[in-house]
Amino acid sequence: MDKSSRIYVAGHTGLIGSAVKRALERGGFAEVITSSHRDLELTDAVAVDRFFDNVKPEYVVLAAGRVGGIVENQTYPADFMNTNLAIQLNVLRAAHRAGVRKLILFASSCMYPRDCPQPMPETALFSGYPEPTSLAYAVSKLAGMQMCLAYNQQYGEKRFIPVIPNSAFGPNDNFDPKSGHVLSALIRRFHEAKATGAPSVTLWGSGNPRREFIHADDIADACLALLEGDTSQLQFPLNLGTGKDFSIRELAETIASVVGYTGKLEWDMSKPDGAPRKLLDSSRLLAFGWRPNVDFTAGLKSTYQWYLDSMATQGVQP
DSSP states (O other): OOTTOEEEEETTTSHHHHHHHHHHHHTTOSEEEOOOTTTOOTTOHHHHHHHHHHHOOSEEEEOOSOOOOHHHHHHOHHHHHHHHHHHHHHHHHHHHHHTOSEEEEEOOGGGSBSSOOSSBOGGGTTSSOBOGGGHHHHHHHHHHHHHHHHHHHHHTOOOEEEEEEOEEESTTOOOOTTTSOHHHHHHHHHHHHHHHTOSEEEEESOSOOEEEEEEHHHHHHHHHHHHHSOOTTOOSSEEEOOSOEEEHHHHHHHHHHHHTOOSEEEEETTSOOOOSEEOBOOHHHHHHTOOOOOOHHHHHHHHHHHHHHHHHHTTOOO
């Protein structure tokens, strides 16, 4: 991949897509192609085909899709499946027809069985039932991953690369407590509790489940390594994680400290915990030569600062 390669980043305004775009621009790639949701509806097959015919990308990073937390997954399962299945089907089919050299598709760690060996190896996929609270999303991402593998198998090429990042965080995350993932939602909840002087914050579940978190910039660096490197000998899919996890209780306490909230943390045991643990075995990608670089606490601090800056830009008093 040279600096003049045409690289289409789908979902460039989101958490991972924006990080990939930044990394490509820092790397000196001059032909980074993006299109807003208003200009290109990825669930529209005709529009996607027309777009690929017009821009002729050589590389594609598919970071677009519908994502959300437990509440969103339980409330809108059909929407999650419809949107993600349509986007993956349309983009992969158009990319194959256009002859792209490589495509990276982001799957999800929620695809793994709820009760899975830890850390979770790629070989554990399809060995059990995913966590029910995110089942619709998990099935849609399993389908996207399997579509990549099917194209590679049927056409004797390894151009479509499915990667499985664990819980991502960083700039451009969704900080809505109802629709965001746990880390970003906690940042907002603790910030608002601090601003209002709330004596306590009540959180879902027991606080015992363990989660692995990875900064979006580390995910973007891994993408560049895969786009630029020789991936012909790699076995897909590829887990993408840091190798370190935290309990939700530890996470909450750390975020409260970063935000400066000093009130009490309470736990609502009537609410679901989700999967007990989700730690990825990322040895395949580590053997390829990639390493995570962003310190977790430093990443939390910069993410919180981005949230404050974003609110200020919108005219919201921090």
